[in-house]
Amino acid sequence: MKTRYTKVIRDLTSSYSKTLMLALAIAVGVFGIGSILGCYTVINREMATNYLSTEPASATIEFGGIISKELLDSVKAFPGIKKAERRATITARMKVNGRWHPMLLFVIDDFSKMEISKFLPVSGAQNPDTQSMLVERTALTVMQANEGDEIMIRTPNGEPHALKIAGLVHDPGLAPAWQEQAGYAYITLAGLHQLGELQDFDLLRLQLSENAYSRNEITKKAEQVADWLKEKGIVIHEIQVPPPGQHPHQSQMNAVLTIFTIFCFMILILGSILVATSMATLMVKQVRQIGVMKTIGGTSVQIGSLYLLMLLAICIIALVVSIPLSRLAAYGFYTQIATLLNLEITDNTIPWTVPSIQILSGITIPFIAAAFPLLRGSRISVRAALDNYGVSAKSNPVSFLSRLSVINALSDTFRLALRNAFRQRSRLALTLGLLAAGGAMFMTALNVSEAWDKNLKRIYVQRLYDQEIKLNDRINPDSVIDRIKSMNGVTTVEGWDYSSSSIVRQGNYDVTKTYPDKGHGSFTILALPVNTILLNPTIVDGKWLSNEGTKEVVLNQLARTSGMKIGDEISLSLEDRPTTWKIIGFSEDVGSSAAAYVSIQTFEKLNESTDKIKMIRIGYVDRSKDYAAAKNREIDRLLEESHISVSSTTPVWLLHNAVAAHMKVLVNALVAMAILMAVVGTLGLTSTISMNVLERIREIGVMRAVGATPKKIRSLIISEGLTIGVLSIVLAFIVSIGLSYFMGEFIGHISFRTPLTLTISLTGILIWILIVTVGSYLATILPAKRANIVTTREALSYE
């Protein structure tokens, strides 16, 4: 081995702790990139594999009437149609622990011949009879049951009926049941009839043989089929065309993982800057050695190569440590996300591109960051190198610090510490930048986390009711409402109405983006008393409803499309008929799907349902979950006694929990990333302080020679660290506000299509202050100790 390489190895090994610290700074970023990209690639692949394995329907036609087997066969033979299947989806209820909970019943034509929207068998029977059902595996927790148990189920028009869980299935096209706080079961049509529902299939699922990934083509083809069915006497209610081949959560997941990846690259960039600064400082420390090497024949290229080699070695150590660990972390992360998305990981392979990107970025980014300082350091002239005595005479404290020195209130030590902190201003700027970026990201993560929770609480602020009951049929409200009102603990009861809707555009049919779970992508008209006291809408533009008889509408953010403005007219389908409304306001709802709010009086008039309601919203004196649950049971009994057929009941606490479950893992991941930033930031501080001390070891010797006690020196160094720490906190706080605003916009938009309220987390600030203070203190202990161990003679002769 060449002698110069021996120097590289010895320089690295002579200071293990420093080498490892630099490697750690890079490793943290590379680890983050590997974890997130590993997770990203696996989830992306598995999401597509899982979802496409279900043979998702390209389009679903919601119809009225009966599609016979013969008619279905004709649809299957329709040009451009690959597969067609009849289905029905019923919103029912299930009894768990004495309480009725929402449930979706998927009615399957023939379990043994499913071709579209399939699910995968998990265990037990896969062909239920009329007394049993198959259950989606994630629904067991919500049902609090096991395979073989019986669950009491009540359909809108039927009596409670016990169905046995004959088998379990996995349906990757559905969000986990615990997330939606609903049960999912699959039954036969005969089974549905057994439950008291007389209806037939009302959904026709289609899959196209060509252009299966073009929403326009799918819509066109579905409309052709609908036209044809219409000619055969079938009533077409709606055509549902969800984004083709795309899992309901695909776009959100991609967006979140993309921003996480960007965060990780930022961590790597900051870590690389730290390494570059450290390497540059090492060169400053070794400047005489550089001068000597040049004197004995070393060229700038040879010397620059030595330090680049040293950097390469640090990068390799970082990669060796971080790549295997990142794979483990990616495994943990994608397992969590898979649970969140109800995916079955069929292949754990992280593609080779991920470690390749880690290697490439883990070497390239530090090299780019270090290239300039290293090349500059290696090009130093021999004369400048040999004459170097440490801190340049140009590094004078800035003027305001000079002025600070006349303030008598400041102790001598503190004034000196201030001056020292500002001596190497470029390094100080980098350290401050690093720490501030780390702190800003840390605070941002906690701010966003808190904003998320705060936004969730808005569910309670906007919804002043505690229970929503959807009815199967419109009823005359007076007697029921009066009876509920008279119940102890009930403060307010209002009768509302609703109808599934869509924005009517050119063409014959309502085309929605609704997924088969009826939740994702759905659009509802909510008809309510304009003077409702059970809703506290957040109006972002225009005004709330005030006139009872007018055809005015307020749209929430999910119903609003680009270009819509106050005063526009909009056509909404209402029970299959187009109705025209004037937009008077836009609201921001948390936890709602797309909704259009209209006056119930106008709704009744248009719907010819005067003095009828289809929804009851109730407020209680106590909004706690336990109280609401108990009251809900009483109200369920009352409705049962009144023979009122209930379609679904949704307590507000349930809605809150369902929304919370959607994104919590991702918010937690953001906090985990913040911790990584805290690590890099603290490393940066440790590195700077330790280098500042090393660089001034001669000066410290002089100070000790003129009488400075070890205590004084220690206090000086610690004060210096704390000064940098405090400055970084202030900067971090300022930056975190902008960053939190941006992240809140981003996460809020992909979750609710509304920004999260900018929130300053006091906990975040306090934790960061604690991290920086303790970090600064710990970072200075070692250099302070070292400075005091070196004897005055050694310090003065230090080279």
Added chain:
Amino acid sequence: MNREQNEIVIELRHVTKSYPVASGSFSALKDVSFKIDSRQLVAITGKSGSGKSTLLNVITGIDRPTQGSVLINGIQVDKLSESELASWRGKNVGVVFQFFQLLPTLTILENVMLPMDFCNTYPKKDRKERALSLLQMVDIKEQADKFPSSLSGGQQQRVAIARALANDPSLIVADEPTGNLDSQTATAIFELFAKLANSGKTVVVVTHEREFASYFENTINIADGVIVNAVRVHA
């Protein structure tokens, strides 16, 4: 020793070296011209700040003259680029510093091998043997595997001399090589320099220690950047 029989190793022609200072410029060397023959042990003497170190730096190419030219073995070094200078210096000039300047993370042996590595002057397999022979020559071979910090000042300076000889340069320059050593060790170092001059090297030493004047064949005395007396030198 007969100068006429020797080649001119160092030739300075009207060399001026100025540095910018707050009040304008300061001339460390003022129109200095002289020649030094090969195989000589030459002293550059003068008070602190007289310009002797600058003169040495100009000779080694560490500093470039503001005016004039410097020829070493016929090569005008002030015209070489930084990279060419490093390579030229490594092969043609051995430099010995007052504070030894050994690389602390390399052993004694490795310190001596390093110039051969940088300049690629000897085959890899021969470098260790050559370094050991040089250490033998300066009487420190038994310390070859030790690190500089474990050696005394005198021993370190011997290693520095061995390192300066690594690429077998014709010219050795030393900047106050004994300034940090006791007189007994200093004497040993000067004896070593005399031995080197006798073996065919040209050795130029910056020193202010008059008690070793007897070792030098020539002395260049410099004051305020001007050569005030030169004994047996082509001034």
